[in-house]
Amino acid sequence: MWSASEAAVVLEREQWAIFARWNQRSEAGEAGPESHPGLGGVDARYDELTRLLAPHRQPAEGARRLVGELGFDAGDRYRADGLDYWFRWHPGR
Secondary structure, three states: OOOOOHHHHHHHHHHHHHHHHHHHHHHOOOOOHHHOHHHOOOOHHHHHHHHHHHHHHOOOOOOOOEEEEEEEOOOOOEEOOEEOEEEEEEEOO
16 A cells, blocks of 8 residues: 555546546447547547556555455446445455
8 A cells, every 4th residue: 555646646536537438428328448548549638647647556665455345335337526336445465
């Protein structure tokens, strides 16, 4: 486990919003899997964010493994402000 900088969180949220907008179009039948922004070469900003975030996604020295407990709430599966589930973290083995 390691902390994310405020700048990295802003970038992560921007990239998530791009995905969430695509997912809404996909579930409405307006976009197919070939237009998924994570494929690369589909959305220039998404690709740029992937490059900018790469160093932030590397485990820090001394990072430790945690196990997540997953729960769901009601609502849209993917939303610009997050997901329809929550996590609790527990020490890993």
